Structure formats: C-alpha cells, structure tokens
Amino acid sequence: xxxxxxQHLSAERLSAYLDGQVTPEERRQVESHLxxxxxxxxxxxxxxxxxSLLRQVRQVAVPRPLTxxxxxxxxxxxxxxxxxxxxxxxxxxxxxxxxxxLVAGDLLLGLGRAPQARPLAQPVPAVAxxxxxxxxxxxxxAGEATAxxxxxxxxxxxxxxxxEEAPVAAAxxxxxxxxxxxxxxxxxPSGEAVPGGEAEVTASPSPVMRALGEPTMPVVPxxxxxxGGIGGPAALPTEREPVSALxxxxxxxxPTAPPSPTPTPPPATAVAMAPEVATATPEAAxxxxxxxxxxxxxxxxxxxxxxxVPAPGVPWVRLAEMGLLGAALVLGGLTLLLRGR
Amino acid sequence: xxxxxxxxxxxxxxxxxxxxxILTYQGMAYNLAYRILGDGEAAADVTQEAxxxxxxxxxGYRGGSFRAWLLRIVTNACYDYLRSRQRRPSxxxxxxxxxxxxxxxxxREEGESPDDYVxxxxxxxxxxxxxATLPPDQRTVLVLSDILGFSYQEIAExxxxxxxxxxxxxxxxxxxxxxxxxxxxxxxxAPYRLGSEQGRVGVPPPxxxxxxx
Numbered sequence: 001x002x003x004x005x006x007q008h009l010s011a012e013r014l015s016a017y018l019d020g021q022v023t024p025e026e027r028r029q030v031e032s033h034l035x036x037x038x039x040x041x042x043x044x045x046x047x048x049x050x051x052s053l054l055r056q057v058r059q060v061a062v063p064r065p066l067t068x069x070x071x072x073x074x075x076x077x078x079x080x081x082x083x084x085x086x087x088x089x090x091x092x093x094x095x096x097x098x099x100x101x102l103v104a105g106d107l108l109l110g111l112g113r114a115p116q117a118r119p120l121a122q123p124v125p126a127v128a129x130x131x132x133x134x135x136x137x138x139x140x141x142a143g144e145a146t147a148x149x150x151x152x153x154x155x156x157x158x159x160x161x162x163x164e165e166a167p168v169a170a171a172x173x174x175x176x177x178x179x180x181x182x183x184x185x186x187x188x189p190s191g192e193a194v195p196g197g198e199a200e201v202t203a204s205p206s207p208v209m210r211a212l213g214e215p216t217m218p219v220v221p222x223x224x225x226x227x228g229g230i231g232g233p234a235a236l237p238t239e240r241e242p243v244s245a246l247x248x249x250x251x252x253x254x255p256t257a258p259p260s261p262t263p264t265p266p267p268a269t270a271v272a273m274a275p276e277v278a279t280a281t282p283e284a285a286x287x288x289x290x291x292x293x294x295x296x297x298x299x300x301x302x303x304x305x306x307x308x309v310p311a312p313g314v315p316w317v318r319l320a321e322m323g324l325l326g327a328a329l330v331l332g333g334l335t336l337l338l339r340g341r
Numbered sequence: 342x343x344x345x346x347x348x349x350x351x352x353x354x355x356x357x358x359x360x361x362x363i364l365t366y367q368g369m370a371y372n373l374a375y376r377i378l379g380d381g382e383a384a385a386d387v388t389q390e391a392x393x394x395x396x397x398x399x400x401g402y403r404g405g406s407f408r409a410w411l412l413r414i415v416t417n418a419c420y421d422y423l424r425s426r427q428r429r430p431s432x433x434x435x436x437x438x439x440x441x442x443x444x445x446x447x448x449r450e451e452g453e454s455p456d457d458y459v460x461x462x463x464x465x466x467x468x469x470x471x472x473a474t475l476p477p478d479q480r481t482v483l484v485l486s487d488i489l490g491f492s493y494q495e496i497a498e499x500x501x502x503x504x505x506x507x508x509x510x511x512x513x514x515x516x517x518x519x520x521x522x523x524x525x526x527x528x529x530x531a532p533y534r535l536g537s538e539q540g541r542v543g544v545p546p547p548x549x550x551x552x553x554x
Contacts, residue, residue: 015512021493049535050519054487057465059372063381066367066389067360068396
C-alpha cells in the first residue's frame with residue numbers, strides 16, 4: 001500500500017486512460033494500481049463522470065445562417081484596420097499640437113532674441129512665400145536687403161518724424177519703391193502714398209522701415225550698397241531696438257498690411273519683406289508668421305545685415321516646423337482616408 | 342459536389358461554392374465558438390467573420406483536413422475576440438449563469454421528453470458556467486474533445502498543438518471542471534450529481550500522502 005501510494009496515477013494518465021489513449025503496457029499498470037488504490041479509483045470515476053456530463057451537453061442551433069453574401073466579400077474590408085484609426089487621430093492631434101507649440105514658442109522667443117532671429121528669418125521667406133513673392137525677387141532682394149536693413153535701423157532714433165512720411169513710402173513704393181529706395185535712396189517714394197498713419201510704431205515692416213530710414217538718415221540710403229548702411233546705422237540700431245521690438249510684437253502686421261499686400265510680393269526682399277508677406281497672405285500663415293517677428297527686430301548691427309546676404313544654414317527650428325507640418329499633413333491625410341472606409 | 346471541388350471553386354472566388362461548405366460546417370463551428378465565448382450573438386458574429394476570413398485566405402489552405410483548417414480559423418477568431426473584450430475575469434457565477442444560453446437555442450433530441458429536455462438545459466447551463474472559468478486554451482481542447490467529440494489527432498491539428506500538449510491540457514481542463522462541478526453540485530439537477538445513483542462516485546476518500554506520477 002505504501003509503495004502504491006507513493007505512485008498515485010497522474011490526472012493526465014487517468015484522463016488518457018479514459019480516452020483509451022494509453023499503450024497496453026500503461027493500461028495494465030493503471031488497472032493494477034486502481035485495484036488497490038481507492039483514491040485513484042475515485043479520481044478516475046469523478047473524471048469519468050465529468051466527461052459523461054460534458055457529453056450530454058448537446059449542440060445548440062445556429063441562430064441564423066452564417067453564409068457569406070457577395071456584398072460581404074466584395075469590399076474585402078479588414079476590420080483590423082479600424083483599430084488604427086484612434087491611434088492615427090491621436091498622433092495627428094499630437095503632431096499638430098507640437099507644431100502649434102513650436103511655432104508659438106518660436107514666435108514669442110524669436111522676438112526676444114532679436115539679433116539671432118535675423119539670420120533665421122532669411123531662409124524662410126525664400127522657401128515658404130516663394131510661390132507668392134516669386135523666387136526672383138527673393139534673390140534680387142538679397143542684395144538690396146542689406147541696404148534696406150541698414151535703412152531700417154537708421155530710422156530707429158528718428159522714429160517720430162519718420163512716421164509721417166513712413167506710411168507714404170509704404171503704400172506705393174512697395175512694388176517699385178522698395179528697390180528704388182534701396183538703390184537710390186531718394187526721398188521720392190516716401191512722399192507718395194499715405195497708408196496707415198501708425199506706421200511709426202510698426203517700423204518693422206520693410207516699407208515702413210525704408211520710409212523711416214530715408215527721412216532720418218538721408219546719408220544712409222544714398223549708397224545703395226550695404227557698406228553705406230553698415231557704417232551709418234550700426235550705432236543707431238541699438239537704441240532703436242526696443243522700439244522695433246515692441247512694434248514687431250503687436251501692431252507690426254496690421255498697420256502695414258493695407259499698403260503692402262499688393263506691392264510686397266514683387267520686391268519681396270528676403271529680410272525686410274518677410275513680415276508683409278505674412279500679413280498679406282493667410283495661406284503662408286504658419287511658416288511665414290514665424291518669420292515675421294524676426295525681421296522686425298532686425299535692427300541688428302550692420303555686420304549682421306552683411307552676414308545675412310549669404311544665406312546661413314537653415315536653422316533647426318525651421319526644419320522642425322516644416323517636418324512637423326509635413327507629418328501632420330501626412331497623418332491627417334491617412335486619418336481621413338481611413339475614416340472614409 | 343465534393344468538398345475538394347467546392348474548395349477549388351471557392352478559391353476562384355465562387356462565394357456560393359464556399360457557402361455550401363459553410364452549411365456543412367457552420368453548426369460545428371458555431372457550437373465551438375459558442376462554448377468558448379459563452380455568448381450566442383457574439384459566437385454567431387465571430388464565426389461568420391471567421392468564415393469570411395477563411396474565404397479570403399483560401400490560398401492558405403494547403404490540403405489536409407479542411408474542417409480542421411476552418412475550425413482553427415474560428416478558434417483563433419474566438420481568441421481575438423476574447424482578447425479584444427478582455428472579459429471581466431471576476432465574473433460571478435450568477436452572472437455566468439444568467440448570461441448563459443437561451444434555452445431556445447438548445448436542440449431537443451428526438452424522442453426526448455420535455456422533462457429531460459429541461460434537465461439537460463439546466464445541466465448545460467451549469468457546464469457552460471464551468472467552462473467559462475477555464476482559460477481559453479483549455480476551453481477549446483475540452484469542448485473539441487468532450488462536447489464535439491474530436492479525436493486527439495484532430496484537436497492537435499485544430500489547435501496547432503502536439504499530441505502531448507493536447508493530452509495534458511485536456512486533463513487539466515477536465516480536472517478543473519470536475520472541481521467546479523463538485524463545488525457547485527447544488528446547481529446540478531439531481532440526477533447529474535456526482536453522489537447520485539447515476540453518478541455513484543460519492544465523496545472523495547481522504548487524500549493519501551502519495552505523489553502522482
């Protein structure tokens with residue numbers, strides 16, 4: 001008895017025995033053990049009873065025909081794809097949010113670090129507003145830009161007087177005046193149109209700046225080249241900075257907007273024009289908007305203006321923004337596609 | 342039409358040929374799904390989805406038992422469904438019993454008296470509640486073997502297991518179900534109790550100190 005107890009039959013063996021799934025040798029062992037071991041005998045009987053109950057559970061009727069209809073088969077829709085949808089939606093939302101945050105952060109911080117913002121701004125107009133402003137102007141602008149930038153800084157100090165004339169320049173000049181102003185530096189353009197009177201504050205937008213610059217520092221505009229600008233304005237900008245910075249923050253786009261819309265695109269000087277482009281064309285909003293603030297505070301020293309001409313490397317912020325925008329578009333497209341199914 | 346011809350036609354996109362195959366196997370497939378899921382409506386949906394999947398993947402069928410191939414797809418569809426639903430593991434027995442079958446679904450055997458039918462329906466409810474306490478892979482093996490009457494070999498094919506695993510899984514499932522039935526004996530109709538004349542198994546003898554081999 002002791003020996004047998006030590007070798008109780010496993011449930012697996014009993015179960016297989018019930019089903020006749022044992023070798024003749026195993027069967028003999030099991031049966032001889034069962035004769036002397038009540039516990040294993042009970043195990044076997046209870047298992048046998050359980051199985052017999054299961055066998056009495058009979059089939060249930062199919063509640064409806066489970067055949068396929070042609071229509072089920074045609075679309076070959078795989079229900080598994082649906083689980084992707086929420087993830088896609090989430091990803092789209094996340095990427096869009098990141099984009100907004102990045103752009104907003106860039107906008108706000110970009111104003112703060114006026115000097116650095118400058119080089120940043122340059123590539124953007126070339127890329128984003130390109131279709132609007134046209135690439136040619138952008139390039140041409142490069143050369144002129146420096147001059148204009150220089151001008152822009154000059155006005156800083158003379159702020160008040162400039163305001164009256166500034167608007168004038170902004171309106172008409174935008175198209176032809178822009179380049180002229182840079183080259184000729186004549187006051188002529190400035191006297192023409194009379195856009196928003198507040199131009200003074202909004203100094204940031206190029207036309208205004210140009211206008212401002214002319215009256216105050218006639219010397220500077222004279223030399224079309226950057227050199228002239230560099231020498232003169234270099235000192236002034238610093239004082240000016242606060243003003244332009246403020247201007248760039250709030251009023252910048254609006255006041256200048258009226259005059260600029262049309263004229264801006266053609267001259268579209270890479271640096272100075274950026275803001276107008278932004279205000280004029282809403283489509284360019286996200287990308288250009290970012291650029292807007294940077295040029296405004298441009299007042300950066302003349303060296304910067306010069307440095308700006310050879311386009312600096314595309315900054316990572318821009319890359320990130322464009323990457324995010326692309327990702328958001330792709331994800332959004334996929335989401336729509338999927339939802340359409 | 343012989344099954345191989347129907348399969349060949351279905352492969353060429355003939356839905357009606359495939360439907361003939363479905364009519365042959367839907368009862369079995371539905372019952373398997375029903376016992377694994379414990380929910381008639383879900384079982385119908387899952388089975389039909391599995392059939393659709395099978396139709397679309399007919400190329401994946403490379404000879405052998407078509408029935409086993411089809412039931413494998415149904416079984417996997419059941420697992421997917423259970424995973425997606427993450428059944429509340431703490432389902433109370435009452436809830437399980439309540440959820441269980443519609444007796445209208447249960448087929449009455451020929452020559453079965455109404456009383457017997459009722460008793461059998463009650464038994465089925467309790468057994469179904471017991472099956473629901475098993476892990477899904479044990480349910481499958483138990484249902485295939487003891488309710489649907491498949492051989493170990495076929496079960497191995499359907500569940501993609503080797504024979505040894507079928508054997509051990511089945512024995513574990515039976516043990517667990519036995520324990521469940523002993524613990525809830527009062528739920529079983531009297532004739533089906535282990536201690537009844539019919540069951541005549543009685544109380545287990547005091548456990549011996551031995552080890553099982």
